[in-house]
Amino acid sequence: KIDNITAVDLYAEYPKFHIDVEREQQRLLEHDIVVFQFPLYWYSSPAIIKEWxxxxxxxxxxYGKSGDKLKDKTLFILTSxxxxxxxxxxxxxxxxxxRELLRPFEQVAHLCQMHYIPPLVLFGARTAKEDGRIEPHTKKASALFNALSDGSLTHESxxxxxxxxxxxxANTTNKNNEV
Incomplete structure (x- = not known):
């Protein structure tokens, strides 16, 4: 529900894993920030993200010779x-x-000449709802997205x-939500 964000549910769009490469590359070209949001499965991402x-x-x-289409874009992992x-x-x-378990994503960013933002993680996700941690986590993620989007937060930060x-x-806020 944030302006300038395109959410893509890969399982909904590609239930048989037949990924439209041209369409996905076009989406990447149209955006400056790429966020992979997924639950951690056996210390990594779900299979469809790897396939993607x-x-x-x-x-x-x-990447590679003339493979610079993602240069200076940002990669961010949001996981549970x-x-x-x-x-x-x-x-x-x-x-x-x-962070060590997710290092392959950091290497992807490096290879693609992208900036990497450290992952935002909802730990203890199995009990997060009962413990009342979903809303605070969602607010923090929203604030990070907004701050990255408006340029008030960069990978150097x-x-x-x-x-x-x-x-x-405390100096980096967005809509009164501390990042």
Whole structure:
């Protein structure tokens, strides 16, 4: 429900995984910020996102010789994880911080000459509704989208933090929602 955002449900549009590469590349050309929103499945994205990447981010379009169509665009991951953030630590159940598990997306951004924004994660998603954490998370995501869209927040703003969850700058606000 934010102006200038096109939401695409890949499973709804491509239930048989027959991705329209030309259409998807055109969408990429028309937007400056690309957001992959998905639940974390076995430490990665759902299969259709990988399929989309394999087909749409072609050599000569997204990377390689003359493959600079995504140069200086921004890539941002918005995901949910069933476990709490403490499980995604070196000493935690999953042995790795979530940023490390999502490193392939960061490499995609690098290869495609895009700017990478640290992921925003809804941890403990299985109990988020009961715990009243959906609305605050949605507000934070909305504020991030708005700030990225209006240019008040850039990839440089994040410095070296691992997750957008940890970004907090009282000087960066949008519609009175702190980012």
């Amino acid at each position: 990447q394999d087909l749409v981010l072609e050599y000569g379009f997204a 994880a069933g476990a709490q953030e403490s499980a995604y630590q070196t000493e935690g159940l999953n042995q790795y911080p979530l 994040f410095g070296d933090i691992d997750l957008s969850n940890h970004y907090n700058n």
